[in-house]
Amino acid sequence: MFFDACFLLRFIDLYVQDNLQDLQISKNLHGFILRDIFLLENQIPYRVLKALMNLTMKVDIDAFIRRVMETKMQTTVESKVEPIHLLALLRTTLLGKAAGNPGVVVKGDWQLFRSVTEMKDVGIEFKKSDTFCLRDIIFKEGFIHSYLSLPRITIDDSFQSRFMNMIAMEMCPDSRLEHGIQSYVWFLDCLIHSADDVKEMRSAGVLFNALGTDEQVAKLCNEMSEDLAPDLHEYHEVLYGLKRHKKNKFLVRFYNTHFTSSWTTISFIAAAFLIILTVLQTAFRYFPSGVRSEKWLFCDLVVFFPSFNLFHYFLLTSSLMINLDLYIDCSTK
Numbered sequence: 001m002f003f004d005a006c007f008l009l010r011f012i013d014l015y016v017q018d019n020l021q022d023l024q025i026s027k028n029l030h031g032f033i034l035r036d037i038f039l040l041e042n043q044i045p046y047r048v049l050k051a052l053m054n055l056t057m058k059v060d061i062d063a064f065i066r067r068v069m070e071t072k073m074q075t076t077v078e079s080k081v082e083p084i085h086l087l088a089l090l091r092t093t094l095l096g097k098a099a100g101n102p103g104v105v106v107k108g109d110w111q112l113f114r115s116v117t118e119m120k121d122v123g124i125e126f127k128k129s130d131t132f133c134l135r136d137i138i139f140k141e142g143f144i145h146s147y148l149s150l151p152r153i154t155i156d157d158s159f160q161s162r163f164m165n166m167i168a169m170e171m172c173p174d175s176r177l178e179h180g181i182q183s184y185v186w187f188l189d190c191l192i193h194s195a196d197d198v199k200e201m202r203s204a205g206v207l208f209n210a211l212g213t214d215e216q217v218a219k220l221c222n223e224m225s226e227d228l229a230p231d232l233h234e235y236h237e238v239l240y241g242l243k244r245h246k247k248n249k250f251l252v253r254f255y256n257t258h259f260t261s262s263w264t265t266i267s268f269i270a271a272a273f274l275i276i277l278t279v280l281q282t283a284f285r286y287f288p289s290g291v292r293s294e295k296w297l298f299c300d301l302v303v304f305f306p307s308f309n310l311f312h313y314f315l316l317t318s319s320l321m322i323n324l325d326l327y328i329d330c331s332t333k
Contacts, residue, residue: 005044005052008037012064013057034068035158040165043085050082061086065093069132070154091166095180096133115193116200119148124245126204128152134184135234139241146245148238150191150201155217156210160224167228183234189225192218 011033014020020030036042053059068090083089116126129136129149138149166181192198195214201207202214209217232239 001044001048005048008044009049009052009056009059011037012061013059016060016063016067031157035161038068038087038090038158038162038165040087040168043087046083046085046089049086061089065090069094087165087169090162091169091177091181094132094134094166095184096131096135114190116191116197117194119191119242120200122245124148124242126150126201126206128205135180137187137235137238139238139245141241141245146241150204150206152206152208154208154210155220159211160220163224171229178234179229179231180234182228183230183232185221185224186228186230187235189221192221194218 011020011023014022015034020027025033049059049061065086083092120126123142123145125145125147127147127149129138129151132151132153134151134153136149136151140147140149163181163185167185169175170177170179170182191201195218198207198209198214198217202209207217211217211220
């Protein structure tokens with residue numbers, strides 16, 4: 001353990017200084033060493049590393065964790081409890097702030113949406129959070145469109161190894177840790193169902209694919225979520241927001257159908273205008289002409305329009321809107 005701890009501190013120091021060539025080891029092995037550092041069975045007690053640093057030199061372990069997370073932001077979580085090893089420190093730093101109130105009772109069916117594309121269809125937009133903490137997931141509800149802020153995450157060859165080892169640490173029989181990593185992987189699986197979902201998340205800047213194809217990322221996320229025990233209290237505010245937003249599904253679809261392009265907007269306004277004119281024409285046809293005054297001069301102009309009844313106008317405008325929608329669908333393919 002002594003020699004392993006000395007090598008680990010030396011590797012961390014050179015990694016932070018971006019000077020790994022001094023190890024005189026093949027560059028191809030650097031990635032494997034970095035992966036093995038965060039294996040649960042390879043963990044060295046943090047107190048051993050701390051004792052060695054007191055005897056030799058200080059090593060910026062916090063900077064090492066930030067490099068591993070690929071962020072320059074100050075993400076170290078202030079805690080009175082010393083981490084037991086580096087994997088625990090990485091887990092605490094990734095999760096960020098403490099979980100929500102454990103006394104909140106989560107009720108209802110939380111299988112609201114199955115993918116990112118399904119959320120976008122009902123007016124939920126995605127954007128990048130200000131931090132890299134996995135608990136920094138915020139849902140901001142709007143009248144028509146709502147926004148779900150997600151921390152940026154990189155999925156590469158080491159993603160599965162690190163997260164599965166942190167999950168194994170949470171699932172240890174004698175562990176008293178909350179299921180934060182399991183809850184995040186479960187939530188990520190709720191967002192990603194296919195390659196199209198991965199593409200949408202990449203476009204929003206919340207996911208960087210360094211693994212391969214989008215299909216590989218989707219398959220990886222679906223496989224990692226099997227046999228987990230997530231804690232719904234972790235994201236209960238987000239789940240409640242999604243449940244409330246689902247009630248606006250009709251309004252969102254109405255907006256997406258009639259106001260997403262200039263052609264559909266014009267057709268809807270024209271249809272509404274013709275229907276209003278028809279109603280006015282019908283009303284003034286049966287309104288006594290002697291009661292009219294100069295204030296009704298504009299409404300009198302309605303009589304110059306063709307005397308179609310409401311049913312004819314409805315057929316005309318419906319046909320116009322359908323033809324425009326078909327034209328737009330064909331032009332976008």
